Amino acid sequence: MQGQAALHIHSFCAVVIMFYRHSLSFCMGLLGLLVASQATAGISLSSTRLVFDGKHKEAGITVRNSGEDVLIQSWIDADSSEATSVPFAVTPPLVRVSNDEQQLLRVIYEGTGMPTDRESVMWLNVQEIPKASKTQNTLQLAVRQRIKVFFRPAGLKAEAYLAPATLKWRLVERGGKSLLVVNNPGLYHVSIAEITLTSGALREQPFDSLMIAPGEQKEFTLKHFTPGQSPNLLFRSINDYGAQDRYSVQLSHSAAVQASAIKDAS
Numbered sequence: 001m002q003g004q005a006a007l008h009i010h011s012f013c014a015v016v017i018m019f020y021r022h023s024l025s026f027c028m029g030l031l032g033l034l035v036a037s038q039a040t041a042g043i044s045l046s047s048t049r050l051v052f053d054g055k056h057k058e059a060g061i062t063v064r065n066s067g068e069d070v071l072i073q074s075w076i077d078a079d080s081s082e083a084t085s086v087p088f089a090v091t092p093p094l095v096r097v098s099n100d101e102q103q104l105l106r107v108i109y110e111g112t113g114m115p116t117d118r119e120s121v122m123w124l125n126v127q128e129i130p131k132a133s134k135t136q137n138t139l140q141l142a143v144r145q146r147i148k149v150f151f152r153p154a155g156l157k158a159e160a161y162l163a164p165a166t167l168k169w170r171l172v173e174r175g176g177k178s179l180l181v182v183n184n185p186g187l188y189h190v191s192i193a194e195i196t197l198t199s200g201a202l203r204e205q206p207f208d209s210l211m212i213a214p215g216e217q218k219e220f221t222l223k224h225f226t227p228g229q230s231p232n233l234l235f236r237s238i239n240d241y242g243a244q245d246r247y248s249v250q251l252s253h254s255a256a257v258q259a260s261a262i263k264d265a266s
Helices: 002-040 160-166
Strands: 043-045 049-053 058-065 070-078 088-091 094-097 101-109 120-130 143-152 168-174 177-183 190-199 202-204 210-212 217-221 232-238 244-250
Touching (some): 043 120, 049 058, 049 101, 070 088, 070 101, 101 120, 160 244
Antiparallel strands (some): 043 058, 058 101, 190 202, 190 210, 190 232, 232 244
């Protein structure tokens, strides 16, 4: 019996040692893959967003490569989870970009198929396909960058840079709680990077970031403010150049209000 027990203990210990050895090898291999993937992610785009003016047939963006020679695959897809085709093409759709070189990507509109009464949003995908590795048993990752494309049909009234100031904010009471409601009555999307509500020592961020489409309304339940309180609202909106503009307004329960731009001190 003692001999059998010793045998079982020895077998168990061997399994444990083998498990830890394989776990260590797996972790080291995974770390190597992550390092390798970081080393090959060498492409960058000239802008964080692309505005397509409907008065023109195309818009362009530049891809720069600071890493090894790679193939770049690019395409446009819809701003939804559904596999919906869009009347746009990217040329060249597949191109080789060498180290320290750049490539202009042209986004071309077919001319029909997009709404003409408001701005629309799509996604430009730029995927890096690294060269085949000469080392066996090496996993390579294809790094994809994805930015928004704002299509603005010709003839839209108003100016896009004024859109954040047209948002309508108000506080409503529902079920004993205070809700922040925002409505976009304009024709352009508004991208909010940061929002803060303050009143004395109270401070709350209802959400981290958000894009509000034309005609869209969103509601957020407040955790730290109760009905009857009217905090000050401060938010940052992302403009066409990727920079952030600041806006502020005193919220009200009685009527919707619109924020004003905060001028930077010169």
